[in-house]
Each structure stands twice: as structure tokens, then as C-alpha cells.
Amino acid sequence: MNSDADRIKLRVIRAGIDTYQQPVVYMHRDCEVCRSEGFAALTRVSMRIDHRELIATLNVVVSDLLPHDAVALSEAAWNAIQPEPDAMATFHHPEPPRSAGALRAKVFGQRLEESDYLALMQDTVQQRLSDIELAAFVTACAGERLDHGETTALTRAMIAVGDRLDWGEGPVLDKHCVGGLPGNRTTPIIVAIVAALGYRIPKTSSRAITSPAGTADTMEVMAPVELGLAAMRRVVEREGGCVVWGGNVRLSPADDVLIRVERPLDFDSDGQLVASILSKKVAAGSNHVLIDMPVGPTAKVRSAAAADSLTGRLAGTAAALGLRIAVNRTDGRQPVGYGIGPALEAMDVLKVLRGDADAPADLRERAIALTGELLDLVPGNVIGRGQALAEQTLVSGRAFAKFMAICNAQGGFTEPQPARFRADVSSQRGGVVVAIDNRRLAKVAKLAGAPVSPAAGLVSRLRIGDRVNAGEPVFSVHAQSKGELEYALDYARSCAIFDLQDIGS
The missing domain is CATH 3.40.1030.10 (Nucleoside phosphorylase/phosphoribosyltransferase catalytic domain)
Incomplete structure (x- = not known):
């Protein structure tokens, strides 16, 4: 195996791409590292800058957007390794995750011990498991596939791989x-x-x-x-x-990764x-x-x-x-x-x-x-x-x-501010509210721009048992742009959010 001194180095640049919490690196398909290491798209790669290491997922660039002698880092990768200006990085295939056996056993329905879950959570926070492998783990644990003992073991493992606060004696x-x-x-x-x-x-x-x-x-x-x-x-x-x-x-960093999947x-x-x-x-x-x-x-x-x-x-x-x-x-x-x-x-x-x-x-x-x-x-x-x-x-x-x-x-209090645009959604018929679809109501707020636009969302005072007349406003949509407002209104008018029962029936 070549030492880092003998390996081809790529200069590190910032891609400016948000991949949420998943570290991603971008290389040109014709760069020397890709060819010499046999890297392909979605390969897991180990990147080293001085004595710091990061396991990341490779995305391959096929156009001239990226020079052959550079590697671009997603925001998650950049923040994780925090390279200095003009940093140079080396790459190699990472060692197989220590928890690979435990992951395979769980996929095939076997019961795992606490040491297995600890290994899995350690590899999770160290980015040694790909999102595909994590998805397999999540799927293998779905439904009722974790018994009470395994649930406790997984909880202990999540605690062990993060920081922990101690407030001393007394109730917290x-x-x-x-x-x-x-x-x-x-x-x-x-x-x-x-x-x-x-x-x-x-x-x-x-x-x-x-x-x-x-x-x-x-x-x-x-x-x-x-x-x-x-x-x-x-x-x-x-x-x-x-x-x-x-x-x-980072009190339970493994959980943050699993939630992402x-x-x-x-x-x-x-x-x-x-x-x-x-x-x-x-x-x-x-x-x-x-x-x-x-x-x-x-x-x-x-x-x-x-x-x-x-x-x-x-x-x-x-x-x-x-x-x-x-x-x-x-x-x-x-x-x-x-x-x-x-x-x-x-x-x-x-x-x-x-x-x-x-x-x-x-x-x-x-x-x-x-x-x-x-x-x-x-x-x-x-x-x-x-x-x-x-x-x-x-x-x-x-x-x-x-x-x-x-x-x-x-850090200081700020008074919430209203959105720039708003419009009412009216009921198409009258009746008494007998049910409300929470998920559709939430979707209207998201289509209006929430939570990315903090002021966006909706306001609704209608509750089960309330009476509403045809043409009466049932909620108001708030948005920071006219486009988002119209998008949310189109959806709101196309679906039944409030289940109405005819008055007197």
C-alpha cells in the first residue's frame, strides 16, 4: 500500500452544494485519482488532509465544471474536515466497516447484542456506513423487528457515541x-x-x-x-x-444521521x-x-x-x-x-x-x-x-x-414578523366540521414555503364541531413570494382538508 506521501494529491475547493448531513466529494472522471484507485460514482472514499480523515461518498463530474487536479467538497464534507486555504488531499479506499457483519446479520433477521449496536453506531457517526447501508439497517429494524432488549441496547449505543451532560444532583x-x-x-x-x-x-x-x-x-x-x-x-x-x-x-449524533435516512x-x-x-x-x-x-x-x-x-x-x-x-x-x-x-x-x-x-x-x-x-x-x-x-x-x-x-x-429576543403575502381559502360548501386532515393542512403550509421561509405557513381557527358556511374563509395562507402563495392555494383548493357533515343530518 502506498503511503500518503506517494499518493496523488488533489487541491481542495468548496463546491457550495448542500447535501444535508451527508459528506460528498466531487472528482472529474478523468482525474488521476479516479483512474488509479478505480473510483466510480457512489464509491465510499477516505480523504486525508494532513492527519485528518473523512469518509465520504464520491460523485463523479463528467463535464468541464471541475478541473482534473481538484476535488470539490459539499458543505457537509467541508464543515467536517475544515480544510485550510490551499489544502491538498489524498484518497484511498477505506477499510470495511467493523459493523458489516452485524449489519448483515440484522438484515437477515438475527437478534443483535449490545456490542453489535455499539459497533453500528460508532461506524454511523464516523461516516463509515453509506446511506444505502444505513437504509438497509433502518429497514431491518422497522416494524416490530427490535425487541425490548434490542431497543435498550440501541439506545445505550446512541448515548455512548455522543457527548453527555451532567447537571449534578437533583431533578432535571x-x-x-x-x-x-x-x-x-x-x-x-x-x-x-x-x-x-x-x-x-x-x-x-x-x-x-x-x-x-x-x-x-x-x-x-x-x-x-x-x-x-x-x-x-x-x-x-x-x-x-x-x-x-x-x-x-452532538448529544446523540448517531440519531441525527439515522433520522436523515x-x-x-x-x-x-x-x-x-x-x-x-x-x-x-x-x-x-x-x-x-x-x-x-x-x-x-x-x-x-x-x-x-x-x-x-x-x-x-x-x-x-x-x-x-x-x-x-x-x-x-x-x-x-x-x-x-x-x-x-x-x-x-x-x-x-x-x-x-x-x-x-x-x-x-x-x-x-x-x-x-x-x-x-x-x-x-x-x-x-x-x-x-x-x-x-x-x-x-x-x-x-x-x-x-x-x-x-x-x-x-x-443571544437576544426578536419579535416574529408576518409574511409579505397572504390570501384566504374559503369553504366550497357549508356544514359542521367532523374531521380535519392534519397531513394535508401541514402540506399547505410547506408549499407556502415553511419552514425555509420562517414567516410562511397558514392560520386556521377552525376546529372539530365548528359550523362553516359556503364561501366562508376556513384558513389564510401566508407566503414570502407570490409564486409560493399560488402554489399553496392551488393545492389547498384541490383537496378536502376539512370533512364537513351537512347541518341537520
Whole structure:
């Protein structure tokens, strides 16, 4: 084998291409490295710059866009290896991943041990597994193919390959929503109430991948969320709580990679969902966790049977990890709050915290109920008293004051701004709302530009049981461009989002 000194070197340039979290390198098909190493499109390659190594996927350029003596790096690859100006790189075939045997065994239906999952997660975070291999792993674990023991093993492995926070003695609280419900943005309100009461709640949240807004997207409209571990710790030590983007603190980096593969596949796997949720809670140093589980026909958890199965798996894995959790099943039949989209959801959050008369009642009530359940988990607290304490803290203004303090500690508060363009969507007939399709409603918000355009989305106040007349507006679409507005309106007018029953029938 040739040493790096003997290998052909390519000068490193930045491609300026976003490949999300997947490191990709681009070479011309006629460059000496491609020919001498026998590289082809989608080959996994090991790139070295000095003593730094990165495993990446090769894309081959066939035009003259890229010189033969250069390699171009995607944004993910560039940020991972951070080359100096005029850097030169060498390339070779990487060693086979150590977890290849375990991956193959799982694909063929075998049960894996904790050491197997650790090897798989180590190779995952070190980019030694391609997206094709990761997709095979995700598929092999889908459905009910992970038993309780394997779920716990996978969770432990995810924790082991990331950073982990330690807040010392005492309760450290957290809350997580299983998801699938537009506008269900209770987290910033819960964090503000809990921190105002003197508890620690270091909340790491995700960005949207397939939804119109994640909690991190909504919070980012009001305050910076891309904090590192040290900055996150300073905020929590100063104010008791935070709401930051989990992808920047690497508390469960393997989960971030798996989510990238899982979401386009749209597989439902209780085992991986439990590992995803609980690995991040343990890594964040939390020991008392409330799980919000919306259940409804167009939510992520669609039936009572599915909720029972997921609850049992969450409880069993949490017990094995030493976590105290409670699972609160909530109404997943319809959206929560008025706004769907980062800025519009942020406006709802602020209305609740400020106590505005036009604040969405369902968001306020749900946030108070969930906070009460979380407070009831704390040792020494009287069970059933948490909800009253949460409401008192919100009504008094202490929660809003704490929220503003957290925003300032994270880098400063910004008032959400409305979108440039908006238009109403009217009902084509009259009736009583008997069902709402959450997924189609979310799609309208995404077509309007959310979450890429934070101000985009929609506002809907219609709920199950409400009466609507023909020609009456049922929601308004908000967008930053006329093109996106029309695109969302075309879709909204072509599908049935609200199931109406004739009045009197």
C-alpha cells in the first residue's frame, strides 16, 4: 500500500452544494485519482488532509465544471474536515466497516447484542456506513423487528457515541412530543414555566425535516438556537432552562444521521423512535421526562393499540436507563394553536405567554396540562397540584419574564414578523366540521414555503364541531413570494382538508 506521501494529491475547493448531513466529494472522471484507485460514482472514499480523515461518498463530474487536479467538497464534507486555504488531499479506499457483519446479520433477521449496536453506531457517526447501508439497517429494524432488549441496547449505543451532560444532583426535567400534529408548539411555554419555578430543563429540540416547523425552527424566530455545549450549559446555569437546536450540540449524533435516512423512507419503527427520544434525554442529563403522545387518524400515532405498544416500549426502556417518565396521550385529531409555520407558531407562543385575550385557548390549556404532568413527576411534589401551579406561574407573568430572560441569554429576543403575502381559502360548501386532515393542512403550509421561509405557513381557527358556511374563509395562507402563495392555494383548493357533515343530518 502506498503511503500518503506517494499518493496523488488533489487541491481542495468548496463546491457550495448542500447535501444535508451527508459528506460528498466531487472528482472529474478523468482525474488521476479516479483512474488509479478505480473510483466510480457512489464509491465510499477516505480523504486525508494532513492527519485528518473523512469518509465520504464520491460523485463523479463528467463535464468541464471541475478541473482534473481538484476535488470539490459539499458543505457537509467541508464543515467536517475544515480544510485550510490551499489544502491538498489524498484518497484511498477505506477499510470495511467493523459493523458489516452485524449489519448483515440484522438484515437477515438475527437478534443483535449490545456490542453489535455499539459497533453500528460508532461506524454511523464516523461516516463509515453509506446511506444505502444505513437504509438497509433502518429497514431491518422497522416494524416490530427490535425487541425490548434490542431497543435498550440501541439506545445505550446512541448515548455512548455522543457527548453527555451532567447537571449534578437533583431533578432535571424534560418534555418531548412524539409529533405528527401541526402547531402543537407547547415546548417553549413549558420550558418557561418550569424554569420560572426554579427547576432545570435543558431542552434540545429538532428542526423540521418533513413538517412545516420544528421546535428549533419556531424558537429561532425569537432567539438564536445554534448554541454549542458550553454556551448551552451557561444558559441553563444562568436561567434554569433553554431551547436549543440539538443538531449543534452532538448529544446523540448517531440519531441525527439515522433520522436523515428514516424520514424519506417514512417507516414506523417503535424501537428506533424510542431509542431516538430517550438517547437524547439521557445525553442531555435529564432524569424526569414527560412524553406528549398525540393520538389520531392523521397523527404519527394513529390508534389506541399503537399508543399502548409505544407506551410499553418507552416505559420499559426508560426503566432500564434509570429514567422516570410519564406518557400523556393527547387529542391528535386536529391541530393545536392557530398558526402553522415557524413565525406563526411563535406568535401563538408569545400570545399565550403574554396572556393576550386572543391567545389560542387550546395551546394554552395543553401547555398548562402537560406542564402539570411534568411537575407531578418531581419527587416530593403533591401529585395533582402541578397543573394549578403551572397556571398560576403563567397568569402571574413569571413565565413570560423567564422566557424573555432565556431568549436574552441565548443571544437576544426578536419579535416574529408576518409574511409579505397572504390570501384566504374559503369553504366550497357549508356544514359542521367532523374531521380535519392534519397531513394535508401541514402540506399547505410547506408549499407556502415553511419552514425555509420562517414567516410562511397558514392560520386556521377552525376546529372539530365548528359550523362553516359556503364561501366562508376556513384558513389564510401566508407566503414570502407570490409564486409560493399560488402554489399553496392551488393545492389547498384541490383537496378536502376539512370533512364537513351537512347541518341537520
